Amino acid sequence: TKALFVTTTTTEPIENVDAWVNTMGPAEHFRFDIDNRPRDAEILATAENFRPDVIFYTGGESGAGIPSINTFQMLRQIAPAILFQGDMADPPWWPAMERYRDAECFDLMVAMDGVRGCPADFVTLTPLNVAKFGAIETDRPIYCGFAGNVVPKDRYKLIKAMHGTEDPRAAILHAMPSVVLRPREMTGSYADYIAFLRSCRISINTAWAGSGLVMHMKGRVLESAFSGCALLEQEGSPITDWFPADSYFTYKTKWDAINVINDTPVEEISRRAKIFGDYARNNYTADKIYKGIMGALNENQLT
Numbered sequence: 001t002k003a004l005f006v007t008t009t010t011t012e013p014i015e016n017v018d019a020w021v022n023t024m025g026p027a028e029h030f031r032f033d034i035d036n037r038p039r040d041a042e043i044l045a046t047a048e049n050f051r052p053d054v055i056f057y058t059g060g061e062s063g064a065g066i067p068s069i070n071t072f073q074m075l076r077q078i079a080p081a082i083l084f085q086g087d088m089a090d091p092p093w094w095p096a097m098e099r100y101r102d103a104e105c106f107d108l109m110v111a112m113d114g115v116r117g118c119p120a121d122f123v124t125l126t127p128l129n130v131a132k133f134g135a136i137e138t139d140r141p142i143y144c145g146f147a148g149n150v151v152p153k154d155r156y157k158l159i160k161a162m163h164g165t166e167d168p169r170a171a172i173l174h175a176m177p178s179v180v181l182r183p184r185e186m187t188g189s190y191a192d193y194i195a196f197l198r199s200c201r202i203s204i205n206t207a208w209a210g211s212g213l214v215m216h217m218k219g220r221v222l223e224s225a226f227s228g229c230a231l232l233e234q235e236g237s238p239i240t241d242w243f244p245a246d247s248y249f250t251y252k253t254k255w256d257a258i259n260v261i262n263d264t265p266v267e268e269i270s271r272r273a274k275i276f277g278d279y280a281r282n283n284y285t286a287d288k289i290y291k292g293i294m295g296a297l298n299e300n301q302l303t
Contacts, residue, residue: 001024001025001053001054001294002025002026002027002028002050002051002052002053002054003020003024003025003026003027003028003052003053003054003055003056004027004028004029004030004046004047004050004052004054004055004056004079005017005020005027005028005029005030005055005056005057005058006030006032006043006055006056006057006058006059006067006075007029007030007031007032007056007057007058007059008031008032008033008034008058008059008060009031009032009033009034011185011188011190012086012126012219013029013031013058014029014190015126015128015129015190015219016056016058016084016112016126016127016128017029018129018132019127019128019129019286019289019290020127020286020290022129022131022286023129023285023286023287023290024286024287024290028046028050028052030042030043030046032065032067033065034059034060034063034064034065034066035063035064035065036064036065037064037065038064038065038066038067038068039065039067040067040068040070040071043067043071043075044071044074044075047075047078047079048078051078051079052078052079053079053080054079054080054081054082054294054297055075055076055078055079055080055081055082056082056084057072057075057081057082057083057084057106058084058085058086059085061087061092061093061095061096062096069099069100069103069105072100072103072105072106073103073104073105076104076105076106076107080107080108080297080301081105081106081107081108082106082107082108082109082110082293082297083097083100083105083106083108083109083110084110084112084293085109085110085111085112085113085120086111086112086113086126086216086219087113087209087210087216088109088111088113088115088118088119088120089111089113089115089118089209089214089216090209090210090211090213090214090216091211091213091214092210092211094119097109097119097120098119107297107300107301108121108122108293108296108297108300109121109122110122110123110124110293110296111123111124112124112125112126112127112219112289113209113216113217113218114216114217114238114239114241114242115214115215115216115217115238116238116241121296121300122292122293122296124289124292124293125217125221125222125242125284125289126217126219126222126289127286127289127290128219128222128223128226128286129286130226130281130285130286132190132191132194133194133198133223133226133227133228134198136228136277137198137228140198140199140200140201140228140229141199142180142196142199142200142201143178143200143201143202143261144176144178144179144180144200144201144202144203144204144232144261145179145180145181145182145196145197145199145200145202145203145204146173146179146180146181146182146203146204146205146206147182147184147193147196147197147203147220148182148183148184148206148218148220149169149183149184150169150170150173150174150181150183150184168206168208168212169206169208171254172206172254172257173204173206175254176204176254176257176258176261178261179204179261180200182196193223194223194227197223197224197227197229198227198228198229200224200227200229201229201230201266201269201273202229202230202231202232202249202260202261202269203220203224203227203229203230203231203232204232204251204257204261205218205220205221205224205231205232205233205234205237206218206234207233207234207236207237207238207239208234215234215236215237215238216237216238217237217238217239217242221233221239222280222284224276225276225277225279225280225281225284226277226280226281228273228277229273229276230248230249230269230270230272230273230276231247231248231249231272231273231276232248232249232250232251232257232260232261233248233249233250233251234250234251234252235250235251235252235256236252237250242284243276243279243280244275244279246272246275247272247275247276247279248272248276249264249272
């Protein structure tokens with residue numbers, strides 16, 4: 001099955017494309033800068049030349065470079081089109097989804113953020129190429145680590161002092177000096193990112209979506225599972241819909257997280273990490289996720 005992926009220039013969609021190629025078939029990847037000039041004509045030309053069986057679009061709710069409604073409608077004439085996003089549970093996305101639905105831009109709207117009950121047609125998790133994570137190792141020099149977006153400590157303190165507000169993720173992570181932080185790299189190496197997770201015994205996660213209004217399932221959850229980490233997840237995350245309760249740890253406050261990190265026996269950490277990793281590899285590999293999406297697409301087209 002040939003797929004065209006039209007996405008922003010962020011690094012995450014690259015892994016979704018790689019996961020497709022590894023499990024489903026050939027793919028073409030067109031990347032556009034969401035803040036730059038529109039490239040609608042080039043997108044349409046790419047689709048016409050490649051003649052895909054399905055088109056995946058991952059964009060943003062606003063930006064000068066977002067393709068027009070007309071372009072989405074024309075893409076849908078070339079092949080079934082899927083809106084494929086990780087933020088559909090986040091209210092800022094809903095007006096864009098409503099516009100796309102009213103204009104019949106897509107055959108299916110797929111949320112890969114794991115939040116059931118959001119306005120999407122189908123909810124799943126982030127497809128990843130499991131082969132990139134290698135065999136599970138036991139040598140983990142970092143006891144607890146975090147890899148992802150976090151406001152630097154000096155900037156976080158400055159904002160708090162000037163405005164009396166604080167980023168909730170930074171407030172948690174900077175309160176625990178024992179947690180090793182690896183800030184997100186916009187153009188960094190994914191292999192280095194995986195290597196960091198594979199060196200962690202525990203991966204602590206923050207589940208807030210970008211607006212801070214809802215929690216969703218970060219791609220980091222499956223990345224941690226495939227890397228063999230135990231997961232320390234934020235209470236209120238939709239993880240309860242996707243994983244057994246005894247396969248991860250939860251925290252509500254920084255004190256909860258500190259207690260889990262400091263007081264949990266290593267044997268229990270290893271036990272949950274194994275359940276977590278095994279469950280992910282049995283249920284959420286890219287082939288299962290993409291086949292679920294394609295099945296939903298076929299059902300939607302028949303109704």
